[in-house]
Every structure is written in C-alpha cells, then in structure tokens.
Amino acid sequence: MDELPLIIDDRETPKFWVNRATMVEPGILEQEREKIFDKCWLYVGHESELQNVHDFRTRRVGGRPVIFTRSSEDNINVLVNVCTHRGMILETRKEGNGRNMRCFYHGWSFNTDGKLTSMPQEDDYPDGWKKSERCLPRPPHVDSYRGFWFLCWDKDQSESLFDYLANATDYIDLVADQSDTMMQIADGSHLYSMQANWKLLAENSADGYHAMTTHNRYIQMISASGADFKKRTGGGKGLGGGAADLGNGHAAVGASDHSKGDRPAGLARAFHSEEAGKDYKERRQHLAEKYGEEWTDRILGGRNVVIFPNLVIVDLGMGCTVRTFYPEEPGYMEVTSWELSPPEITDTLSDARKSDFLTFWGPAGLATPDDVEALSRCQKGFASYKIDPWNDLSRGMDKEHPASTDELQMRVFWRKYNELMTGEPVQVESGVYEKVDMIARSGK
C-alpha cells in the first residue's frame, strides 16, 4: 500500500479520517486475516441453537470450518470440521443431530466430543499407533458468556473471553436478562452478502446518523402504522440516546425507554391488537419486578452493539438480531444473521416481533436491502481512493457525551483496528462506559 496512515486521529482540530485503501487493497485483507481474525475472540454461535444432546451446526469461523455441537455429556464443543486422516471436510450438513460424524472418504468416524471412534480395517494399523492421537482438533480457546460462544485461533492469546469483552458484557446482559431461562435463536437464518468491505458493516451496524435518510421508507411505514415514531425516539434528535466506548474496540449506541408504554420503543410497527399491548405491559411489569425500573428501562430501550471485530447485536425493543460477517475479498463480505427472542413471550408478541424483525433486518425487508445498496455504492466509490483517500468520521469529536447520531462508535472500532494492524496504541477519546454493578441493577 501507499505511505499514508490507516487513520488520522487529530485531537487538535479535531478530526478523524479513515484511509479508503483499507477497504480495497488485497494486501490489507491478508494482514487483517493474520492480525485480526487469527488473534481476536470470534463469535461461533448461541447455546440455544443446540437444544439437544448431539445437536450440531457446521459453520466457518475466521475462515476455518468448525462443528458447534452438544456432546453426550451435555458439553458444548467447538471442533475443527476436518477429518484428521486426510483432511477432508467431515460433516457436510449445515445442521442436524447425530452421535457420530463419518467421513465418507475412508470411513473414519468421530463422536460429538471429537474422539475418533472407529474406522474400517482398524487392525491393519501398526502397533503403537493410537486412535486417541487422531481426535478432531479444537480451537486453542473456546469460552462463552451468557449463551454466546466464542473461539480464538491464537494459542498465545492470554486474555480471557470475559476480559476481552470488557464492558460489552453489560450490553450482552441487557439482552440476556430479557429471558428467565435463556434467549432463543429462531429456527432459520438470513444468509446474505454485500459487495462491500466487511468493515463498512461494522460501521453501519451502529450508525444512528444514517437512519433517517437511508431508512426513510421504513420510518414512513412505522408512521403509517399509527405508531408515533418521533415521540418515542426523541423527536428531531435522531434515535436519541448516546454512544459508548466499551473498551477493546467494542462500542454501542443505545437509549433508555422511560415511556412505560404499551409497545416497544424505537422502530416497532403499531401492534395489531390490544392483546399485544396488554402482553407487552405485563412483560414490562415482570422485568421491572425482577430488575427494578432503571435496568428495565434500559433493557426495553434498545442498543446497537459492535463487538470487535465482527459480532453485531442490535436490539431495538421490537426485535434483536445477532449478526456476523466475514470478508471473502476486499469488496465482498458474507453476512449471517439470526433472530434472538425470549422464548417465554406470548404467541401474539412473538408474531409481532418476528414480523418487525424481518421488515427491518431481513435482506428482503424494508431497511436492510437499502443498507446493502448503500455499502455497495460506497465500495464502488472507493475506486477513486487514490484521488481522495479519506472517509470522515469526525462527528461528535468535540463532545463529552457523543450521541448515537455521532461517530464515536466507529472511531472506537477504527482505533482498535489501527492498533492491531500497526501496533500504535489506542488513545481513548470520550464516552467511556462504566459497568453498572449488580446491586444497582436490581433496583434495591
């Protein structure tokens, strides 16, 4: 690449610029694989996707094929989905249930703990050759936080998942606390893509500034449904609320809902029935009894969380998406998105929630296709990066408390990115989030 820095982080003016070369140059993507995806904790899946013993899901995490499975001892395992014999992909189904996974090439079989259990003509192996040495490999580090499972491919990673997540754990709590048992991933996923650099989706996923323009048609729909969008989102101040630096490159925007209303704040379509409004109020009451008013207002307020590098949790009251995305090329990413819900809500609320989810986050809904279009048009625009190399993310840089329509959340991402890519340490700006202790959460 050229001699220009990846970012210009000027605290005097102030201004924050990002080099568009990071979006287009193949050499940068190679470095990202080595310095980011091979080093950071990466999201694998949610525990609720594995309801039964021997359930499995296969997916790629950080470019490598893995099996996410629940063993006969009820352990969650993450195994490398490659036969130890000759390196063939072992399990080819996307999901299923089975005690054993058998490689069709020569018939080696492995169980959901990754143990090599049998192969044809086992007697022909030499004495001293041990099946136990040919178990499925595992990522060097696997751990979970409140149902969210992660792996790290770096054997030298010394930071635990909990420490890595830093203050993002509060924001995961705000989601996980919504269920008395465990939040549940819906059956099915949105497997789509964007002709754009992966980092554009990290930016876009917590970008309050684009909502009123890019998603104008979704907002028109909300208003047409009879929901008072402006009243419930802070009037002309965008989506309301503020941005927070959660540490380690993680950031969020969010707001509390103090309305004590009978429907979700933010981007929900008006309910079809009074019953749904009644169910919602009862649910609110239940949460308030459990957690107190303040934490409940936050739970029901909503948040867009970006966990570095590529896990996004967007929970806007009317639904919650868990999304991850990987670069295949500098200008092409694959996106996988799931819906997360409290399983105990009534069918009436669940139906409304699913519908709002699709209509906002679905790749055939009334919002996400326009993000896909916007990001791909940015990528096309980056063809001119040698003429003007700079994207501008300076909004709110002079504020003590940047808003969700500012760009602190993107700057937090890019500073961590720059640190990992160049070794220059992050200089914290503002909006640093402090964890809420458990006593304050209970409202007592």
Place this chain on the structure above:
Amino acid sequence: MSTPKTDDPVAARMILRYEVENFLYREADLMDNWLLDDWLALWTEELLYLVPSTDKPEGNPREHLMFIQDDRFLLNQRVRSIMNGTAWAESPRSTLRRVISNVQVKSDDNGRLTVTSNFVVYRSQGSTLQVFPAHAEYLLERGGEANFLIRQKRVVLDLEELRPHGRVAFIL
C-alpha cells in the same frame, strides 16, 4: 373475456389452466414493468405474501425465520416505497424479466384454486446480472378484472443462500 363452456372434463381442465396462465402472465407483466399499484389490485383485501428463508424453504412464520411475511398493510408499504423512490436498493429501478413455467392447478375448491408455478427472474442493474430461480404457490379466488384475485402467495427461492445476490428489493 368470456370463457368457453364445455362438458368435457379434460377440456374444462385445459380451459382452467389457460385462464390461470393468462392471469400469471398478466401478473408477471405488471411486476416486470414496475406497474405495482396495478399489481396490488390483483390481491384480495386480506392477504398473505410469504417468502421463507433460503435455509428453511418449508418454513412458516410461527415457527421459522422468514424473509417476507407481509400482510395487506406491509405489502402496501412495500409497494409505496418502491414507487416513491425511497427504496434505494431499487432506485434507480433495475431491469427485470421473468419466465414462468410448469403451471399446475393443484386443486379447485368451488373456484378457490391452489396453483403452483416455477419461474426465473433475471435482474439487470448496470453491469450486474442476477438470476433468481424460484417456485410459487398461490391461493386464488375468482374475481377482479383479471378473472382471479390472489389471497395468498408463497414464493420459495431455489437458492441455498442469498449469495451473492445479497438482497431482494423488487417484487418476487
């Protein structure tokens, strides 16, 4: 257009399929030519427009994550946003052409028909050509200017992932 009468059951089935095909061709013309207000008029007041996720082609809205589960209100909004130019993903509009085949009338319950078809949509925008293979199941009723009205339409994309397409913002 008047429908010829016949006592021959085979001829009656042929005539019915001919009528249904005419209706589906009319619908396709309206969708390809972005005459979506006219297209909306092909539906009954109460309606359901379903597109399941690519990984759950048998999916239903209660149990699975779908791509689309529009009622009358959402379908109106979908069309309105495409027509008023705020659906950026189709602004400017792409060039569409669909080819319909394998039309079958699966059942006829006193004029309430279950109809299936296969189709392919070619979508061209700039230098990009996308192909969307799909099949559809309709619940049709007699009525309207085009002989039938759509009560329910379920479109299943014959794609295992929405990749590299990325999104659907035109009408399937």
